[in-house]
Amino acid sequence: WQRLSKAYLRKHPLCVKCMARGRFTAATVVDHIIPHRGDPHLMWDESNWQALCKSCHDRKTWTEDQNPVYRY
Template sequence: MPRKALKPCKHPGCPNLTDGLYCAEHQFLHPDRPSAAKRGYGSRWQRLSKAYLRRHPLCVRCKAQGRFTAATVVDHIIPHRGDPHLMWDESNWQALCKSCHDHKTWTEDRNPVYRY
């Protein structure tokens, strides 16, 4: 049976060929991330988030700054990190544009503030 063709490693500038995403040299730099569906963002999330965006069409962060930008992402105000209560609680959702969502994720979610 024929094997799948090897493809270039996805690490920037790496010329190595691999049958996965990354070559053996760069695999440890890029740990496997579960699929969106396995992280809870399956068909139910798609349906509910689209309905939420229909009811909340503007980005809340842009709107607070006086700009009216269409929201394209439903964001969890408090990251759910696998907690089903936070995942499905609509009071923990906000409508954001992609730019605001990326900025929030990069700053707040990647550098969490721990309160004791």
């Protein structure tokens, strides 16, 4: 995961949430758009990844943890 996420951030250096608000912030975290919660398909599917800054990632994760959605 470390190697893949670093490579992803090199290709996607800006936070997508900040860019949507007109700000240019360096991305430091590769986020799973749909939390994988142990599902290997969601974990490794690059179309389920997005580049986020730590602030946006923490906010998104906190919200998801407060309202988890499980897919079985």
